[in-house]
Amino acid sequence: MFRLRGVSLLSWRAFPFRPFSCESLIVQMQNCADEEQVFDLIERNKATLSEQQVGCAFNVLWQFQKQKTILEKNVERVRNHPQFLSLCSVTTDHIPAMSDVTLVDVLYSIKQFAVESHHPLIEALVTEGWRRLERFDINVLSIFSTCLADQHLYFSPLMGKIADIVNRKLEAIQDLRALSVLMVSISSLISPCFQERLLTRAELLFDTVDSSKVNIARRILLFLRNVKHSHYPLLERCNQVFIRNVSHLDLESISRILSLYQSLQFHSFEFIEVARGRLAELSLPSDHPESFVRLFAALGPVARPEIRKQLKSTILLLSEELSSQQALTVLGAMEDMESRDSHLIKKIVSVLYRHLDNCKSVELLKIIQALTFLHFQSKELFMKLREVLLSRLEASVTPSEVSVLVSALSMLPYPHLNETALSRTETVLPQCDFRELSDLVVCLMRWIQNDHLCSASTAGKQLDLLQKLDHWGHRRLQQSTSLDLLWEELKSVKGEWLHESLVEESITALQRFMDEIDHSNVAKIASFLSKTNYLSTPLLDRIASVVVEQIKKIHPFSVLAIILPFSILNYDPPQKDEFFGACVQCCNSYLGTLDPGTLVFLGFSMATLEYFPEDLLKKMFNIEFLARLDSQLEILPSSLSARIQFRLMELNRAVCLECPELQVPWFHDRFCQRQFNKDTGVMNGAQQQIYKMLAEVLGGHRYVKPSTLSPYYHTVDFECILDKRKKPLPYESHSVTPGKSPGVHGDSNTSRAEPRLPPEAERIAIEFLDVRAFCSNILHLKGKSAMKKRHLEILGYRVIQVPYFEWNSMAMSTKDTRMDYLREQIFGAGRS
Numbered sequence: 001m002f003r004l005r006g007v008s009l010l011s012w013r014a015f016p017f018r019p020f021s022c023e024s025l026i027v028q029m030q031n032c033a034d035e036e037q038v039f040d041l042i043e044r045n046k047a048t049l050s051e052q053q054v055g056c057a058f059n060v061l062w063q064f065q066k067q068k069t070i071l072e073k074n075v076e077r078v079r080n081h082p083q084f085l086s087l088c089s090v091t092t093d094h095i096p097a098m099s100d101v102t103l104v105d106v107l108y109s110i111k112q113f114a115v116e117s118h119h120p121l122i123e124a125l126v127t128e129g130w131r132r133l134e135r136f137d138i139n140v141l142s143i144f145s146t147c148l149a150d151q152h153l154y155f156s157p158l159m160g161k162i163a164d165i166v167n168r169k170l171e172a173i174q175d176l177r178a179l180s181v182l183m184v185s186i187s188s189l190i191s192p193c194f195q196e197r198l199l200t201r202a203e204l205l206f207d208t209v210d211s212s213k214v215n216i217a218r219r220i221l222l223f224l225r226n227v228k229h230s231h232y233p234l235l236e237r238c239n240q241v242f243i244r245n246v247s248h249l250d251l252e253s254i255s256r257i258l259s260l261y262q263s264l265q266f267h268s269f270e271f272i273e274v275a276r277g278r279l280a281e282l283s284l285p286s287d288h289p290e291s292f293v294r295l296f297a298a299l300g301p302v303a304r305p306e307i308r309k310q311l312k313s314t315i316l317l318l319s320e321e322l323s324s325q326q327a328l329t330v331l332g333a334m335e336d337m338e339s340r341d342s343h344l345i346k347k348i349v350s351v352l353y354r355h356l357d358n359c360k361s362v363e364l365l366k367i368i369q370a371l372t373f374l375h376f377q378s379k380e381l382f383m384k385l386r387e388v389l390l391s392r393l394e395a396s397v398t399p400s401e402v403s404v405l406v407s408a409l410s411m412l413p414y415p416h417l418n419e420t421a422l423s424r425t426e427t428v429l430p431q432c433d434f435r436e437l438s439d440l441v442v443c444l445m446r447w448i449q450n451d452h453l454c455s456a457s458t459a460g461k462q463l464d465l466l467q468k469l470d471h472w473g474h475r476r477l478q479q480s481t482s483l484d485l486l487w488e489e490l491k492s493v494k495g496e497w498l499h500e501s502l503v504e505e506s507i508t509a510l511q512r513f514m515d516e517i518d519h520s521n522v523a524k525i526a527s528f529l530s531k532t533n534y535l536s537t538p539l540l541d542r543i544a545s546v547v548v549e550q551i552k553k554i555h556p557f558s559v560l561a562i563i564l565p566f567s568i569l570n571y572d573p574p575q576k577d578e579f580f581g582a583c584v585q586c587c588n589s590y591l592g593t594l595d596p597g598t599l600v601f602l603g604f605s606m607a608t609l610e611y612f613p614e615d616l617l618k619k620m621f622n623i624e625f626l627a628r629l630d631s632q633l634e635i636l637p638s639s640l641s642a643r644i645q646f647r648l649m650e651l652n653r654a655v656c657l658e659c660p661e662l663q664v665p666w667f668h669d670r671f672c673q674r675q676f677n678k679d680t681g682v683m684n685g686a687q688q689q690i691y692k693m694l695a696e697v698l699g700g701h702r703y704v705k706p707s708t709l710s711p712y713y714h715t716v717d718f719e720c721i722l723d724k725r726k727k728p729l730p731y732e733s734h735s736v737t738p739g740k741s742p743g744v745h746g747d748s749n750t751s752r753a754e755p756r757l758p759p760e761a762e763r764i765a766i767e768f769l770d771v772r773a774f775c776s777n778i779l780h781l782k783g784k785s786a787m788k789k790r791h792l793e794i795l796g797y798r799v800i801q802v803p804y805f806e807w808n809s810m811a812m813s814t815k816d817t818r819m820d821y822l823r824e825q826i827f828g829a830g831r832s
Contacts, residue, residue, distance in 0.1 A: 025049075026056045035064055035074075039083035046086050051094035055102040057087055058109035065112065079113045088121045095128050100136055103128060104143045117151040126151075130158055133165065141165065142178040145185035154188040163189045170197060176205040180219040187226035192484060196520075198223075199231050206237050214253065217241040221260040230264045232555035236593070239268050246274040251282055251291065255298040269595035269632045276302045276635070289318050293326040301336040302635040308337065312344055319347040324355035328363055335370040338638055345376050353381055356388055361401055364389060365408040372411055382412050393421050399428040403436040410443035422461050429472050435492035437476070441469050442495050470501050477502065477509050483516035483525075490528055499533060503776065507536050514542050519550040523558035529565040533782075535775040540565060544573035551582040556590035559583050560602045567605035569775055570783040580606070584613040591619045596629035597636070597644045604647045607654040608783040610790075614662070617655060621664045645671065653712045654787065657794045672713040683707070686807060687717055687768050690822070693815070694718055694766065697822050703728040710795055714788055716765045719797075724760035726827055764826060765797040770804050779805060800825045 025045055032038045038060055042049070049057075061084075065073055078084055091106060098106070107125040115122060129136075129144050136144060145162050153159055163186040166173075173179050183198050190198065202220060209216055217238035224231055242249065242257055249257075254275050261268065279299040296311050303311065315330055322330065327348050334345065352359075352367060359367070364385060371381075386409065393405040406425055425440060432440070444466050473493075480486035486509050493502060510525065517525055517539075526543050529536065547554065547562060554562070563583055566573070573579055587594065587602065594602070603616055619625060629648070633641045649668040656666045683691060683706065694704045698720055705719045721729040757763060773785040781789075789799045802825075812818050 025053050029053070029056050029060050032060060035061055035078055035081070038064075039081055042083045042087050046083075046090050049087075049090050049094075051098045051102060054087060054091045054094055055098065055106050058091075058106050062109040062112050075113055079115060084113075088115075088119070092121050092124055095124055098128075100132060100140050103132070104136075104140050104147070107147045108143050111147050111150045122151075126158075130161075133158075133161055138169070138173055138175060138178045138182075142181035142185075145182055149185045154185075159186060160189055162186060163194075167194055167197075170201055173201065174205070174208075176202065176209050177213070177216050179205065180216050180223070183223040184219050184226065187223050190227070195227055195229070199229075199234060203233055203237075206234070212241075212245055212248075214241060214245050214249065218253070218256065218260070221257070221264070225260050225263045230266055232557040235264065235266050236555075236557075239266075239271055243271055243274055246271075246278050249275070249278060251279070251295055251298065254279060255294050258298055267595060267598075269597070269628075272302050272635060273631065276304075279303075280307060289321045289323075289326060292318060293322065293329050297329050297333040300333045300339075304634070308339070312339065312341055316344050316347060319344070319351060322348075322351050324352060324359060327351040327355075328359075328366060331370045332366060335373050336637075338373075340374050340376075342376075345371075345374060349376070349378065349381060353384065356384055361389075361392060361396075361404045361408070365404050365411075368408050368411045377413070382414065386412055386414060390421065393424055396424065397428070399432040399436050402428045403432065403439045406443045407439050410446045419461065422465060426465055426468065429468055432472065433492075434473070434476055434489035437469055437473050438492045438494055438497060441466070441473075441497040444469065445496060469497075473497070473502055474505050477505050480509060480513075483510075483513035483521065486510065486513060487521065487524060487528075491524070494531075498531065499776065503532050503534050507532065507534055507539070511536065511538055514539060517542050517546055519546065519553035522546045522550075522554065523561040526563075526565050527561040530561075530568055533569075533776045535569045535571060535778055535780055537571065540569070540571050541573050544575050544579040548575055548578045548582050551586055554586060556587045556594065557598075559587050560598055560605065563602070563605045563609075567608040567783050570608070570781060570786050572609065580609070580611050584611075584616065588615055591616065596625060596632050597640070599625075600629070600644050600648050600651065604651045604654075607651055607658070608787050610658065612655065612659050612662075617659075617662060617664065621652075621655070646675070649675075649713075653714075653791070657712065657791050666712070668713075676709060676713060676715070683717075684770075686770070686804065689818070690766070690768055690802065690807075691718065693819050693822055694720070697819060697826065698728040702730045702732070705731050710765075710792060710797070712791065712795065714792060714795075716792070716797075717768050718766040720764050720766070720826070721757065722762050722764065722826070723758055729758070729761065763797050764800060765792050766800045766802065766822075766825075768802045768804070768807070774803070774805075779803070 025041060029038055029041055032041070038057060042057060045053075061078060065075060065078070068074075088110070095103065103125060107122065107129065110119075110122060110125075117123075126148070129147075133141070133144075141162060145159070148156065148159055148162075162182070166182050166186060179198075179202060183202065220234055220238055224234065257271070258275070261271075276299065279295065280303070282295070292314060296315050300308060300311050319327075319330075331345075331348050331352070334341070334348075349371070356364070368385060371378075389405050389409050389412075393402065393409070396402050396405060402425060406421070409421070429437070429440075444462060448462055448466070476489055477486070480489060490506055490510075493506065498506070506528075510528075522543055525539070529539060529543075543562065543565075563580075565571075584606075591599070599616065599620055603620055606613060606616075629644070633644065636644070649671055652664065652666060652668050655662060655664045687706075691704065691706050695701045698704050703720055706717065708716045708719045710716055721731075723729055767788075769781075769785060773782055774780060775782060785801075789801065792799045802822075806812060806821070807818070812821055
């Protein structure tokens with residue numbers, strides 16, 4: 001008998017007619033080697049299948065799919081198999097007898113095979129789940145919520161009921177896996193208060209989770225993206241989970257994480273470094289376009305030059321096989337890489353051109369944005385895009401769609417907007433949110449500036465539409481009833497519209513809700529103020545007060561945003577020492593965690609305000625930090641990389657001049673020489689006037705030096721030298737050598753000496769200050785201009801600043817009054 005049983009187990013595929021009574025059907029299903037064996041069992045036993053057996057069958061079928069690679073998966077073939085359809089039919093009769101776990105597991109497994117939501121079995125399972133909802137334990141409830149989310153039932157009454165259950169039972173939930181699933185599922189329905197409670201609970205449970213649980217961390221990121229909230233404590237913890245487990249992350253996981261970070265505007269140089277290494281280790285799936293495109297998009301923007309070259313060569317070979325979605329992904333990655341490979345761009349564009357009619361409007365906008373950035377020109381393509389966009393705009397009725405289409409049209413090389421499009425835009429204005437209004441203003445301003453061929457009537461309609469946009473913008477600001485609602489509006493305002501039309505209304509609205517500023521929103525409000533160029537002392541004082549009182553609740557990642565408006569607008573709050581002390585103390589324990597670029601901006605912002613935290617500066621000015629910074633600069637966009645390098649130079653200069661006791665060397669000579677060799681030093685109209693008048697006042701052009709550089713490479717509009725009798729000295733014998741200044745700590749390797757001035761002579765720097773040097777609402781000098789004056793005085797200059805509002809005033813409307821003004825500033829007793 002035992003021999004016969006052994007033969008049966010080994011050869012049942014060869015003799016399928018043998019009965020399976022020797023062991024239970026569930027065990028046999030679990031021992032199957034592939035789907036066909038499971039289907040054979042179902043065919044033989046479908047008349048007697050129990051609820052446990054159908055549950056096991058679905059589970060085993062799904063496990064087979066999970067074990068396969070993307071290329072091996074055969075979901076569609078399994079879903080359409082006759083025995084799968086039979087299994088679905090049989091299962092319906094067993095639903096009432098199923099346990100809660102089996103019911104939800106069957107629903108989950110069926111959804112993984114992409115069975116339509118209106119299938120009778122799915123409808124029956126969801127209905128039964130709704131009846132049992134209150135008795136589900138938290139794990140079963142989380143899986144059930146995922147099934148509803150897969151059916152896009154985010155706003156359904158059923159999902160609302162699940163949110164209510166989570167709200168009532170939140171304090172009793174101990175499983176972060178289940179909680180993270182539920183957080184993602186109900187994220188569209190929660191209030192701000194409920195959101196904070198969920199985040200607090202997730203933080204509390206995070207330390208109880210195995211550090212290898214990458215999926216939990218990824219779901220928390222997904223929740224934060226859904227609610228549009230960069231909660232730094234959780235982001236940081238999730239980031240550490242990814243870093244520790246990077247060797248186990250596959251291409252898809254890394255791509256998703258990078259995409260979520262981008263959505264949350266969270267920058268982790270440490271993760272990008274390890275992810276770059278991991279992606280380089282993965283074999284390039286060049287035989288599978290979908291996988292390779294994902295690799296190209298994830299690795300390309302952060303790869304080293306030799307890897308980028310390999311990626312571009314392979315994607316070029318695959319270009320003819322790409323779908324429109326894949327081609328769009330490649331084009332977006334090339335934009336991120338700043339790759340202007342014309343041959344590859346043409347190949348990708350040829351793929352996209354064939355599918356323009358089927359692209360979504362937002363995809364057309366992305367195509368135009370990328371091609372504009374990459375400086376690609378194709379009259380045929382742009383005419384086709386214009387045709388498609390205009391036809392859609394004439395039929396569109398939703399504000400979001402109109403906003404996208406108008407944005408795309410305004411970026412084309414042929415910016416003319418016909419009257420039908422103008423009329424369509426005007427029609428949707430009352431329904432537009434602030435982001436859409438802001439986008440429309442940007443587009444309209446672009447048209448007005450670039451469309452020189454439009455008729456007078458069209459130009460008049462454009463200006464009329466701009467006034468209506470202003471009206472609706474002001475109206476939305478006035479209708480805000482809380483700081484949270486106001487912020488949702490203000491965060492979308494950008495460009496000239498903010499500075500020219502809405503800044504005063506925005507500041508007034510913020511002051512109205514000033515008491516609502518706290519640790520949770522202080523960084524956002526400060527960040528907005530940084531963009532306004534508007535000095536509101538009540539708001540800045542409130543920000544400083546909140547920081548001093550609630551610093552323990554503020555994450556170090558927020559400190560730069562908080563300090564920035566004080567630095568830009570050159571404002572010291574009444575609690576200056578307590579405010580900056582709290583900010584520095586908050587960051588000290590995170591100096592090793594904050595990425596190098598952020599530290600550079602933070603150090604410069606504090607230096608602008610004459611604040612030089614020693615721990616921060618020691619952390620930055622060492623070989624290890626500068627090496628990490630160089631590595632980060634390799635993967636950043638060129639514009640951001642250039643900004644960071646320039647800010648580091650300015651910080652290095654500030655420390656050398658204002659804190660010589662720290663003995664930080666000046667190491668930016670070569671950088672400055674390269675930087676300022678590019679600068680042609682073209683003077684504007686006011687500077688040309690001043691130059692001519694200075695030459696007359698001083699006795700000739702050889703007594704004034706325009707567009708010169710200080711020893712530490714400050715650009716100085718005009719320079720002159722007076723001897724002890726206040727007589728101008730000619731410049732042939734008194735030139736300045738940039739790079740070193742007597743008496744100021746500098747690079748010991750600098751060997752060039754500069755001639756000294758005659759005894760008691762003085763060097764004068766004359767600076768014309770245009771409107772950008774001052775706050776927009778009051779004549780208050782901004783931070784960088786104040787710092788420059790401070791530095792030039794340390795270097796021995798007497799600094800004369802000529803503000804635009806004095807130079808252009810009625811009192812100085814004639815040449816003689818301006819000459820007298822310059823003469824008084826240079827030779828008079830009163831000195832600035």
